Amino acid sequence: MxxxxxxxxxxxxxxxxxxxxxxxxxxxxxxxxxxxxxxxxxxxxxxxxxxxxxxxxxxxxxxxxxxxxxxxxxxxxxxxxxxxxxxxxxxxxxxxxxxxxxxxxxxxxxxxxxxxxxxxxxxxxxxxxxxxxxxxxxxxxxxxxxxxxxxxxxxxxxxxxxxxxxxxxxxxxxxxxxxxxxxxxxxxxxxxxxxxxxxxxxxxxxxxxxxxxxxxxxxxxxxxxxxxxxxxxxxxWPAFGGCDGASRPTACGVRIGVLRDGAFQFYYPENLETLQELGAELVVIDSMRASHLPDLDALYVGGGFPETHLVQIAGNDRFRASVREAIEAGLPVYAECGGLMFLSRGIRAGGRLHPMVGVLPFEVQMARKPQGHGYTVLETVKDNPFFSRGGVLRGHEFHYSRVVNVTGSLDFAFRLKKGCGVLEGWDGVCYKNVLASYSHLHACGQKEWAEGVVRAAVRYRSRKAAVSGTVLPAPEASEVKAL
Missing domain, CATH: 3.40.50.300 (P-loop containing nucleotide triphosphate hydrolases)
Incomplete structure (x- = not known):
């Protein structure tokens, strides 16, 4: 053709x-x-x-x-x-x-x-x-x-x-x-x-x-x-595969939340479409207006400009608390850049500390100049809910913020071969089922990303069902292999 x-x-x-x-x-x-x-x-x-x-x-x-x-x-x-x-x-x-x-x-x-x-x-x-x-x-x-x-x-x-x-x-x-x-x-x-x-x-x-x-x-x-x-x-006509629409087995029924509002707006449509093609239902959430986090199997928090909406985000105490409670209960969360900032203890800007979710043991300081800008190459050095150890990912970063006032040690998933990341040479902070990174990934180039997010959601849904005694529909045999 x-x-x-x-x-x-x-x-x-x-x-x-x-x-x-x-x-x-x-x-x-x-x-x-x-x-x-x-x-x-x-x-x-x-x-x-x-x-x-x-x-x-x-x-x-x-x-x-x-x-x-x-x-x-x-x-x-x-x-x-x-x-x-x-x-x-x-x-x-x-x-x-x-x-x-x-x-x-x-x-x-x-x-x-x-x-x-x-x-x-x-x-x-x-x-x-x-x-x-x-x-x-x-x-x-x-x-x-x-x-x-x-x-x-x-x-x-x-x-x-x-x-x-x-x-x-x-x-x-x-x-x-x-x-x-x-x-x-x-x-x-x-x-x-x-x-x-x-x-x-x-x-x-x-x-x-x-x-x-x-x-x-x-x-x-x-x-x-x-x-x-x-x-x-x-x-x-090229041979299709992955992000280009090839047939892939899916795991239907998982609900993945996406924070999408004036503060969090940086999402590649291909990323969202690929999650849906893998069978996920996407639930769009406004971080500044929602009173609580709905029932989810995973959460995806992309980038944006949370620093322009600090008063509104910090003022929504109930929502931030519900996110924190869900994370402590094991909710898988994949966060990029602005998402990392949202999960920190707080964002420092204009001489004030604006409280955030508080599950990551550091604050974020806004700066006048870029603290990271360009392509990134990340080697996965630690197993985590989304990627297996040993893989190499390509992404990009552009942030005017930096991590400060770290308390305790940070558990990193990625060693940087190119880029700035969270701390020199490292990116991808892990906490329970959270992975928060300054790097953005694109689903068309990193096909394991979407599969990893859906896989984590399937595991969490199964765990919730086991705890509650709910019987879930049996997945197709090919579903389990793919995910």
Whole structure:
């Protein structure tokens, strides 16, 4: 079978050049002007841009990362999730050729070749004219296998500036300029740290997306870009496996709680979908409004910005107490970054200590600069409820907090081969059936993650049933083998 879904990658020369705003506006414009169904993808480990893309496309945004996933995982997930759509829109990250080493390994360029996706280069033209042509030329010739199909000029000062830029880029490169975006005085998309403010915290969400779509419609040839996407080279249909939708035995009936609210919002949709495909029922919980933790077989607490909601989280004493009681009773809990902060004794910010769940023997201090940022490689050195000893995991971290005021010793599951973690060289704090780490994992690259979470939930459910005398339905034979 041949995969023919139209696809297009939006890339740039560097971070901050405007590719996210172009991607958001293009998704909105394609939907509004052409009536297209758009499936968005974000290259790299990113939650916030992906959240905005999902809003703009009115469809979940999925992540594709050559460091976290193998080529088969990427192709399988991409084909499965974009099949049947009118177009797949992929937003690159950083510069087109930027990767983890001098060869650009894991770059947007490499991803574009794997997906056979035409590339549109967004170029920040601030204070330059013909140099723009040289920059495009460099991107075109560095790797001729990259299909650089068009250029969008951003932050153009006026008509004369546009004319010189357009003429030089097109004459030198033979690549069309399909859009020219003027400098803007009003910023509808404020930033925090090194990215946009999450959509959950934006006060003018619908207006911002709508206005950006109108801007792209007015200044970019969206029809021509769709035609470029339609000319994508067909590719063979990959063999499915794991996160890409292969048939896997399931353990039905387990209830896995997911803290999902303004504070905890960093979840890859693939992670949640994979848990469901393995038979789990997901129970969404608001940490600031729920009065207690419902009856669960496991709890998944992702990342986010708990530091922006400290008063509300700390003020919900009953809920925090119910989480603590469930953990002491043996509830399996998998926590990432913000989840680790939530399970600590408290978070120090603004000169105050805000109490948290209190099952991990340390506090967390907010800092002004990143305390960990980038990819991580973790060797599992201790058996725990989710991973067996001896495995190696790939993840990523980005946190402005650090662990302080540790009382007693910490029991670590992971020795870091790359990254910062909780303490130098270590990550993954264990307590009873809790595993709390600064690293985020992606289910498409680390298939053992979802199976480990569901396996822990099955064990806990069986234990609860044994204590209460409840008779559970007998699992299928293949179920037990898989989990």
């Amino acid at each position: 041949i995969f023919k879904t139209p696809r297009l990658m939006i890339a740039a020369l560097s971070g901050g050049a405007g590719k996210t705003l172009v991607s958001l506006g293009l998704a909105a414009a394609w939907r509004r002007r052409l009536g297209l169904s758009v499936v968005p993808f974000k290259k790299g480990p990113d939650y916030i841009d992906a959240g905005w893309l999902a809003m703009s496309a009115d469809h979940p945004c999925y992540n594709l990362d050559p460091f976290l996933m193998g080529p088969r995982d990427i192709l399988g997930s991409f084909v499965r999730r974009s099949h049947g759509a009118d177009v797949a829109l992929i937003e690159g990250n950083r510069g087109l050729y930027d990767g983890v080493d001098a060869d650009g390994t894991c770059s947007s360029a490499e991803l574009s070749k794997l997906l056979k996706a035409p590339v549109v280069l967004v170029l920040d033209a601030t204070k330059m004219t013909r140099t723009a042509a040289a920059l495009v030329l460099g991107c075109r010739t560095l790797d001729p296998l990259v299909n650089l199909s068009a250029v969008i000029l951003n932050r153009v000062a006026g008509a004369r500036h546009e004319r010189v830029l357009r003429d030089s880029v097109e004459r030198v490169n033979g690549v069309p300029v399909v859009g020219v975006l003027p400098k803007e005085r009003e910023n509808l998309f404020p930033e925090r740290h090194m990215g946009l403010v999450p959509p959950q915290e934006h006060g003018r969400l619908t207006e911002a997306v709508a206005r950006l779509g109108e801007k792209i419609e007015a200044h970019v040839d969206v029809e021509r870009l769709y035609e470029m996407a339609r000319r994508s080279e067909p590719m063979g």
